[in-house]
Amino acid sequence: MAKTVSPDEVLGTLIQSIKAIMSNDGTEVVESFISQKQELERNNANLRIALEETGKSSAQLYARIEASDKLVEQKKGELEKLAAANAALKTDLAGAVKAASAAKAQLAEKARSCAEAEARVTSMNKTVEGMKSSLEKERANTAAAKALEAKAKGELQATQAKLNSAADSLKRIEHYTVPLVSFNRKEAITKLRAISDLARSLAVAHVGIDLDDAVLSDPENWAGLKIQIEEKNLSIPLPRSNTPAAKLMRVASFLAVLSRQLELYIFQPTYFTTESNELSDLILDMKDKTQANHLRSVLLRASPDEHGEAQSKRVVDGVYKCVKPLLRQRDSLSFRASLEKVCREISEMWETFQRYTLLVTADLEFHPEYPDDWKSFPNIVPPANEIQRSPNRQSVQPNGVISGESIPVWPTFITTQNDEEDDLGWEVEPKK
Template sequence: MGSHIDADPTQAVDGLVRAIRDLTSDPNYKLVADVFSEFLYVKEQNNKLSSSHQVVLEEYRKFRNELEAQKGELVKEKQDLELLVQEKIQEIVQLSAARTRLEGDLEDTQRTLDEEMAKAAEAAETALREYAELKATKEAEYADMKATKEAEFADMKATKEAEFESMKTAKETEFAEMKAAKEAEFETMKTTKETEFAEMKASKEAEYAEMKAAKEAEYAEMKATKEAEYADLAAAKAAVEEEKRLGEEAAAAAAAKAAGEIAELTEAKTGLEQVKAENEAEIANLKDNVAELETAKAGLEQVKADNEAEIASLQERIATLEAEKKRLEEELEAARQEIASLNDTVAQKNNEIESLQESLRAAEEQIASLQQTVEEKNTEIEDLHGKLKSECERADKAEAHGRDLQTRLDDTEQNLHVTAGKLADLEQYRIVLHTDNDDTYVTVLDKIWTAIVTLVEGIFRPDIDESILNDPSCWSNLRNSPYLKHATQLQIPLPQSNSPAAKGMRISAVLAVLSRAMHKHLFRPVYLLDDDDENLVKFLRALEDEDPTREAHMRATLMSMMPERQMQQGARRVKVVVREVSWLVQHLLTALQFEAFCTGLEAACKLACEQWMRIQLAQMKIEPYFGPPYDDFDWQVLELPEFAEAAEGGRDAPHSTGDPDDAVVDDRLETVEATEAPSEGAGGAADAANSSYHDTSEHNRMEEMIEGDVDPDEILLVVWPSMCCIENGDAVSITQGLVISKEQARPALEEQRSRSRLIPRPGSRRARTLSMPGQSRGSSPRGKPMHFLASAQAASEITGDGSPEDS
């Protein structure tokens, strides 16, 4: 410690400096420094990338939110449009049906009206004949009346001529007096107006001359005064300018002498400028006076113009008086011409009177001849009066009958109107069912099946991960599904492998589950009720058996009720199918596969729901049929490539291993006639019989399956139902159902059996769980009434072999 305290500080500093120099020159230090620098650079770049990543992520989130919002809007618009289209379709269908019924009623009414019009035409012909007879009578009466009127006209003509002569004389006297009075009045007015005009003209000219002389003298005097003032101002201005010039010269000369003189000159200059300003103000006042004189001059000119205008108005008044005089002369001339025309008219009327007198003489001669004819016709008229009386009675009867018919027609039209209103009220409570042909609905059903099978094959055809294959819990949901338990009494073999047989059975099992779930929730007559609508379905079946027409009316009425609720129920049922089926297969798929399956399944179920809504509007009632019994219905094996590959691989392998349990299972798959399993000692004989049966019939059976035909006894599982329509109480297939045969399931069963040998089993034989009880092949729903089909469906619900309603 003492040596350290006594050490020289300079040496310590030098040692520290040498140490730092050695450290900086060390290669390891440089390496560490470079690494640290690179670390800092990488850290800085990482911070920049993190910030940019956050910005990009935030933009992505905003873009995703916008897309989701747009998607929601588009989905909502699509749903609104679908609802609107559905409503419009129902309205169009209802209007078409109403139009058809009204056209039929109109045709009936038109036929009735035609018959009534024919009867009315006959009555019109009768009335025409009566009119002709009445016309002849009226013509005779007219002749008599004509003679009477001609005599009256002659008397009236003489009276009017006398009145015309007296009126003519009075009008001529009155016209002469009026003419004399107007001429005297015109002369007096003319003399008065000429005197007034001359006096007014003389006074106005005198006033104008005096005013003009006074204004000219005043203007001359003012002009002389202003010119003198202008001269004085010009002289004063010249004097001021001269004084200014002299003052400036004196100021310039005295500028060198003293500053005081400069100030005096400046003050003098200021005074001169004030004088100048005063002079300029006075000049401005003089200019204003000149402007006032100009204004006064303009006023005099305006007075002159007013006087001239008054003179012009007087001249116009004189012209007006002259025009009035001319008009009176023209009226006088027109009156003269009117008198001349009246004289001409009198002469013309005299000529007409003479011609009428000649015509009257000719008419008298003709009247004499007509009187003789009238006497002859009177005799005929007397004869016709009797006939006319009888015809009048007939016409009265026809008119009464026509009124009765019109009353009946009005009543019929009123009843038709009331009936049409009632029908319109009733029609709005139902829709008109479509009557398309079977091909239309076959195309719809094929579209649904294509969407379903494409989805299932695409998802379940790839290999499943080994961890899923080896985990039995992943398969429990599908194997224990109520839909598969109700599909058949045998347990469907589902090997936990990626072999072709296992893939084929997985695809078939998922299709069977999905078809039954869709039957339970989607393939229903209406969507008004919730899932528990089996009672309504049974009621419609029973009603169709009793009265098919009323059943169709019932369905049409139900379809028209609450269309929005039916659309909502349809969407909800789609979600139920997706939820049930996805829950059964969720553990068999990876996360991505499960998401893709759910998305595709929802789209396929929406398509199925939309297409089935078209089938609900059909006149024919279409229902799925899963069986059993399978007789007299169209079935086809599901031809998957996996089944063909499994069958090719199975031909090279022996059909039996000699195990008694295997023989029992093979025998149960080949025939359903056995009622109990053979004993342990009979295993070898059963194996031999089974082997020989395969050798003789396998080839024929495979050919039949390739062609699509299948024996009902060979059906193991219905994958897709046979769609049937009800005709006269009988169910008739319109599409083939798709099934899995026992032969197709055999490779999967053998694979599952071979795997089960590797697992310790309890004492009971596993083959017993795959047994199939014997069934009668004599019963068939074809040709039987609807209540048989209903009972078969009810039995299938109880035993769980044909319909998933009880799930």
């Protein structure tokens, strides 16, 4: 007779199988499910065999009952003896039937449990397949992400190489340029005031004073200054006397000559200049101010200190040649030293303007349509001293009528931005 498996054992085996399923993954889970399924199928077969044997036993019992009935008819005498046995047999039969029914119910429950387990195995198989598919997709996405990362790193390295190359180029460019700075109006006006004060003080100290009678009476001493004034198309009178007006005219003439020498050699965008100032005109006429600024920064780097010194010397030579004849011998050396010092200081201060991003230019043309941009030449000469005249010298007065024409003797300084001009407000001019 086949071994009968109790429901508790089957249920315990099923629970252990489910726990094994829950505690394992991948191929081991699937293999465990298959193994449990096979075990359940074997248990189901064993239960069927037990049920068949139980049915056979029941048939045999029914046969014995029929045989007993016949024996009752045949052997009434033995009925009482057999009644007890028959009752016992009926009791056993009822118990067997009851046990068979219970076994049948248990078998049906086990069959249902097997079906559920099989359904769960099928669902788990689908879940495993889905997990495998997701895992493959994730692997593919990871590979694609790594490829994108490698590509991004390559592009980043290429970009960094370009940036490094640009930085190296910029360093090389900066090696050949001087960085320009933003325009500082307050600083500019302060320096222009200082330049103007230096020039005025120099003029008053050396030509705004009483001159010797010998100097005043000799026309040859005035030739150089008059030639310069005439060449500049300036009609500034030069009375050969020591009156306050005459001193003022000498100071104005001196400033007119000095300012035009400064405008020619110092008040320029760069000290790389020639007599005709082609390079400065080129910079001033450039429409692209960024290119003009870059050109100035390159020229500033390339310009040695000797250029500024050479330009200052040109100014000194030009002015000294005109003024020297008016000075006494002992004063001429002092005047030249003072003139050199002033020109050197002006040149050094103007280097600040050359480094501004906003170009500053000196304008010596009087514009009558903008009279408010100009102011009258101040009376800056000291009070007249009493003049000791020689008996043979007469005061020489200028010929002709003095007109009301305005003559610039010191430039106005202008900044230009976006084709708009702005006057910095430092200029002087005499009223004749």
